[in-house]
Amino acid sequence: MASWVVSTNAGTIDLGWSAPATRVDAATARQSILSQHERLRALLARAVAVAEAALDGHPPSDDAVASAIADVRTTIEVHLAFEEKVLLPLLRDDLPLGPERADRLLDEHARQRQTLATLHREASAFPTFPTLAAKLAFLAAWLLADMAEEEHSLLTPDAVRDDVVVIDQSSG
Ligand SMILES: [Fe+2]
Ligand SMILES: [Fe+2]
Numbered sequence: 001m002a003s004w005v006v007s008t009n010a011g012t013i014d015l016g017w018s019a020p021a022t023r024v025d026a027a028t029a030r031q032s033i034l035s036q037h038e039r040l041r042a043l044l045a046r047a048v049a050v051a052e053a054a055l056d057g058h059p060p061s062d063d064a065v066a067s068a069i070a071d072v073r074t075t076i077e078v079h080l081a082f083e084e085k086v087l088l089p090l091l092r093d094d095l096p097l098g099p100e101r102a103d104r105l106l107d108e109h110a111r112q113r114q115t116l117a118t119l120h121r122e123a124s125a126f127p128t129f130p131t132l133a134a135k136l137a138f139l140a141a142w143l144l145a146d147m148a149e150e151e152h153s154l155l156t157p158d159a160v161r162d163d164v165v166v167i168d169q170s171s172g
Contacts, residue, residue: 052131066127
C-alpha cells in the first residue's frame with residue numbers, strides 16, 4: 001500500500017498506510033494500526049517535550065504549544081478514520097461480540113474527536129495561553145494510555161479476526 005503522509009506544522013508525518021479502498025484481512029488491519037501507533041507514540045513524545053519545555057518557561061517558540069496541539073489533532077484524526085475504515089467491517093460481521101466492540105470504538109473515538117476539537121479551538125483562539133501546555137501534556141498522556149488500552153483489549157487475534165463460521169453441531 002502507498003504510504004499515507006500527513007502534513008503538519010512540524011513537517012510531514014508518514015503514517016505508513018493509505019486508507020485501503022477495499023476490505024483488509026484482520027492480520028493486516030491489526031498490523032497496520034500497530035505500526036501507526038508506533039509513529040503516534042513518537043509524535044506524542046515530541047508533543048510532551050514541547051509541553052514540558054513550555055511549562056519550564058522555555059517553549060521552543062511562542063506558538064510551539066498551539067502548533068503541537070494542531071499537529072496532534074490532524075494526525076490523530078487521520079488515525080481514527082483509518083481505524084474505523086479497517087476495523088468496523090471486521091467487527092460488525094463478528095457476532096456476537098464484534099458489534100459491541102465496534103460501538104465502543106466509535107464512542108471512544110467520538111470522545112477523542114471532541115476533546116481534540118475543543119483544545120484545538122482554544123489553541124487557535126489563544127495560542128499563547130499559559131494553561132495550554134499543561135492541557136497538551138494531559139492530552140498526550142491520555143492518548144498514549146488509550147493506545148495501550150486499545151492494543152491490550154482490541155488489537156488482538158481474539159477481538160479482531162476474520163470471519164469465523166461457527167457451526168452448531170448439536171442436533172437439538
Ligand atoms: Fe482508536
Ligand atoms: Fe488507535
